[in-house]
Amino acid sequence: FLGIGAGFMFVELYLIKCFTLIMGNPAISFTLVVSAILIFSSLGALWAHTKSDRNIRLALITLIGMLILTTAGVELLINPMLKASRVVRYLVALLLIFPTAFMMGWPFPLGMRNVLTNPLQRAYAWSVNGCASVLSSILAAQMAISFGIPMIAIGAILAYILAYWAIKPN
16 A cells, blocks of 8 residues: 555656646646546546456556556657647647556555455555655655656556555465
8 A cells, every 4th residue: 555655646746747848837737637647546446346356466567557658658749749739738648647547546445445354454554555645745856856757657667566566466
């Protein structure tokens, strides 16, 4: 749950920073990215709840793959998107965010339902996840200053890999 919380925040901050350049306004970038991620990850959580196959390790592997593709897509499309109209930039941003954000909605509810066995474990999971979200925002800022914005995406990938390794195989 530490990895899930940190990864989620790293993805948000990476996309906010990238789309600030594309949108030309940090308030618009923040609003678009946070709204899209919260809506799409909520839809992903609802969909994961209805799936009969509830393999959290497979969900994390898929999420890591989607995150790699999204990062590559954002990095490749930054320059062409600067020349596009505002509406096209918003639509492309939403299309880039959707698959990864949808998958980001899977690990937390699957972990709560299938990995943890009692209320105390669930309480600890909530607290660790929340702490990771807060602390990773500070770490992401330092990573961006020291190593560049793409390093935040690498941090997200590593956080989700940490979550994958922390789960016992079925």
